[in-house]
Amino acid sequence: VTVRKPFRLWMPILILVMALVAGAVVWSLPTIGRTDNQPADQACDVTEVDKEVTLFAENIGKSRVGYGLRRGQASIPGPTMEMTEGECIAVTLKNRSDRKASLHAHGVDYTRASDGTRLTRSCIGPGKDRTYVWQAHTDSLRTDGSVEPGSAGYWHYHDHCRMGEHGTRGIYAGMFGALIVRAPDDPVPDVEPCVLVMIGTTFAFKRAPNTPVCEANLGQRVEFVVITHGDEFHTFHLHGHRWADTRSGALETLDDPSRIIDNKTTGPADSFGFQVIAGERVGPGAWMYHCHVQNHSDLGMSGIFLVKDEEGRITPDAQRALDAFQGGHHH
Amino acid sequence: VTVRKPFRLWMPILILVMALVAGAVVWSLPTIGRTDNQPADQACDVTEVDKEVTLFAENIGKSRVGYGLRRGQASIPGPTMEMTEGECIAVTLKNRSDRKASLHAHGVDYTRASDGTRLTRSCIGPGKDRTYVWQAHTDSLRTDGSVEPGSAGYWHYHDHCRMGEHGTRGIYAGMFGALIVRAPDDPVPDVEPCVLVMIGTTFAFKRAPNTPVCEANLGQRVEFVVITHGDEFHTFHLHGHRWADTRSGALETLDDPSRIIDNKTTGPADSFGFQVIAGERVGPGAWMYHCHVQNHSDLGMSGIFLVKDEEGRITPDAQRALDAFQGGHHH
C-alpha cells in the first residue's frame, strides 16, 4: 500500500525560501575578495552626479587656448574646480578651440571614458562636446584592513589631446587649471585660492611684474595652489611664511613629524597646496614668492603676496614695494 | 701583643663577589653609549647568512651589461631581489663582463667590504667572483630612546665600478635592479612587482611601444617599483591610480596626514614603490604610466598598466587601446 503524503502549504514556501537563499549565496560569490566600499569598476557615472559644470575650451589670441565657464571667458589657468570628498561631478567640455581637446584630471576617480586621452578615445574634436565624470571618495578601510586613502588633495586638470599623445601642445597653449578636493573637515580659506602655475620660466606665461598678486588681510586664512607644467623643474619659495609638506600643507597634530618648508622642489604635473595665516607673526607687507632657481627668478619668475592690514588697507611700506616691483622690473 | 683576627668563611666570598661586580662594570664600560641592538660595527657577515644568491654580470650585445641569475640570462633591469627585515643575504657576483664590476646596494646594512666601490677596494675584475653581504634589520629603540628605523623600503642595487669612480658607465650599460625590503607585516602583492627604471629619456632603454606592460586582474594588489638612474630628473605619473608618499606607498592609519599623489618628482638613484588595487573604483582598461616631463613623454617615455577583468580577460576597450599603443607610436 502506498501512503501518499498529504500536501502541506508550508512545503512550497520552504522550497521557495531555500531557493532564494541559495540564489543569494551564488549571486554574492563574485564579490568575495572585493573591497567593501564599492565594486572596483564603479566610479560614479553621469546618472548620479551631484553637480554639473560646463567648461569651454577656446583659443585666446594666436597662440593660447584656455578653459572658461562661459563663452569668451577662457582664462589661463582655467577656472579653479572644487569638490568635497563624496561628491561626483560631471564636467561637460565644449571644445570651441581649433584642435582636439580633452580634460584629464589628477587625483580623482574616473573610468576610462573620462580619462581624456587618445589612447582611451576620450578626446573630442573642435565643435564637439563631451562629459567627463569625476568622483571624489572618502577614505575608508578595505576588507583586508589596509587604508584606501580619500581623494582630498591639491590636484589639477589639463588637456591630454591637442596635437599629440600627451597634450604637450595643449599644456603649452594654457589648457590647465586647479582641482581642489577637500576632506569634510578641512578648513576653508577666507579668500579665493591663489593658483600659481609654473611653466617654462613663467607663472602661467607671465613674468614679473605681471605675475599674479595674491592678496589678503592680516590674519586671514589664505590658500596657495602651486602646479608645475611643461619640461622644467622649479623650487617654489614664499617669503615670511611656511607650510608642512603634507597632504593639506598643515600639521594635523602637535606630534606630526612632517617637514616644515618654505621652499619646495617641483616638477611637471606635480601639484601641492597649503594654507597660511596671512602675516602671522611677521605682519603686513609685500612678501615675495618666486622660483628659487636663480636664473628662473632673474628671468622674472617672481610675484607678490600682498598682506594688507586687518581692515584691508595697503600699508605705506607695502604700497612702496608694490610700486617698486611694478616699476622696477625689466624696463 | 698582636691580636690576630680569626678567619671567617664569608671574607673570601665577599671579596669574590666584589671582584665579580667590579669586573662586570669594567667589562661593560665600552658598551656605554652604544645601541642595545648590536655592536655598531657588526652587520651580519658571510658566516651567518639566511640566503645565498648568485648574480652573473654579463655583456648583452655590444653596448649593454646586465645582471642575471644564470649564465646567459642577464636582463635590464636585473633580477628583483627581495628581503625581509631580519634577514641577511650573501650575493655572490660572478663578473663575466668585460670590465670591472660590483654590487652597491641602497638601504641595507653592509660593511665597507660590501660597499662595492673602488674607494673601498670592493670592485672585481672580469672573470672574478666576490660575495657581497647585505643585512636588513628591524626597527627598534636605541638606548637613548631614539628610533633606529628598520631597513624596509623600495631600494635598488647597481654597479659602482665600471670604468670610473661612480659606476656611470655601468649604470648606462644597464647594471641595476630593484631591491625590495619588507617589514614583517607588509602586505605582499598578488603578482610580480612591476619594476620601472627611468634613465635618460627611456624606461630601462626602452621607448614606447616597447616599454614594459604591467599586468594584473581587476582587484589584484599590484606593486610598482620606480627607480631613476643617470643624469635626468623625471616625474612619474600613473593614470587612474594614486599612492601615498610614504615608506610603503600606503597610509598606515586613517589619520595619517601624508600626501596622496599620482605624480612624483624623482632624480638619479631615487627609488620609491607602492601598491595599488588594480582598477579600484575605475575599472579595467589600458591605463597609461608615463614621465610627465612633456618632452620625455613625447620621446616615448610611456607605457601601459593593463588591468584585465576579474577572470583575467582583456576587455575589448583595453585590447583596442593596446593595439593603438603598439601600432601608433613612432612609426
Added chain:
Amino acid sequence: VTVRKPFRLWMPILILVMALVAGAVVWSLPTIGRTDNQPADQACDVTEVDKEVTLFAENIGKSRVGYGLRRGQASIPGPTMEMTEGECIAVTLKNRSDRKASLHAHGVDYTRASDGTRLTRSCIGPGKDRTYVWQAHTDSLRTDGSVEPGSAGYWHYHDHCRMGEHGTRGIYAGMFGALIVRAPDDPVPDVEPCVLVMIGTTFAFKRAPNTPVCEANLGQRVEFVVITHGDEFHTFHLHGHRWADTRSGALETLDDPSRIIDNKTTGPADSFGFQVIAGERVGPGAWMYHCHVQNHSDLGMSGIFLVKDEEGRITPDAQRALDAFQGGHHH
C-alpha cells in the same frame, strides 16, 4: 517722605569690579580671531633679543664673498647659526664687501625690515651695518584648533641683494650658510654639524678631493645639513647610512610611516638635515657622500664621511681609502 538708602561699603567695590570686568572685555576685543600666541604682526624686535651676533660680509680673493664672525675670517659656507625654539636673535651684518649685501633667512620669523631684499629696502651698501632680527617660535594650537608649526628645521641664510633682485650674484659668490633651529627636545649631535652646500657641480665651490671631510668616531651622533643653491638639481647620497624624510631626519615613533632614504632630490634653496649614528651596524671606514647625478659625481661632486674607531683612530682601511681619494682624483 523719601527714604534714602543707606550707604553700603560693598557698593563702590561692586562698581569697581564691574568696571574692571567691562574694561577687560573691551581690552581683549581686538584679540578675537587672532592666534593665542602673539599678535600676528609681532615677531620679536631688537629690544627683546636673547642673543646678539655679528657677521661680516667680506670679499675672498677676486670672485668670492663670504660671511664670517670676525674680520678676515669669512668662510664659504658662512658660520653655522643655531637657535632654539623660543629664541630671538639679532644678527648685525657689517657689510665690508664691495657691493650691496643682506641676510635673508629661511624658516624663521622676521618682519619686512629683516627680509633682506631690495623690495623691502633691507639691503645695505658697502661699509654699512644693519641688524636683522630672527625669531624661532614653538609650536602651538591656534584658537581655531589648527596647529601652528614650530620653527624647528634645517634652514639657511643667504644674500638677496648683490647686483640684482634675487641675490644670484651673492649666492654664486658664496654668501650663504646654515641656520639650524632646534625644538627643545631635539637631540644634539656629538660633533660639529657637517654642512654641505650643493651649488653648480660642486660642494661650496670645491670638487673632489678638496670637498669637506665629515669626521666622527664610531657611535657618535653626527649631524648633516645639506643645502642647495644656484640653478641645478641634485640628488644627495650617503653610503652606509640612512635617514627619515621628516623634519628632523628621524622617526619620532616606531609607527611613523615616513620614508627612510639614503638619496634625496634637492633643488635650489632646498635644505634638509639629519643625524646618523656614525658607523651604526656598518663599522668604521671612509664612507662616500656624493651627488648621484652621474655627471655631477664624475665632475667631482663627492666627498668622505670618515668614521674613525671608538677611540678616534683612523682604521688602516679608512686611511688607505683617504689616501686613494686624495691622490686619485682629477690629476
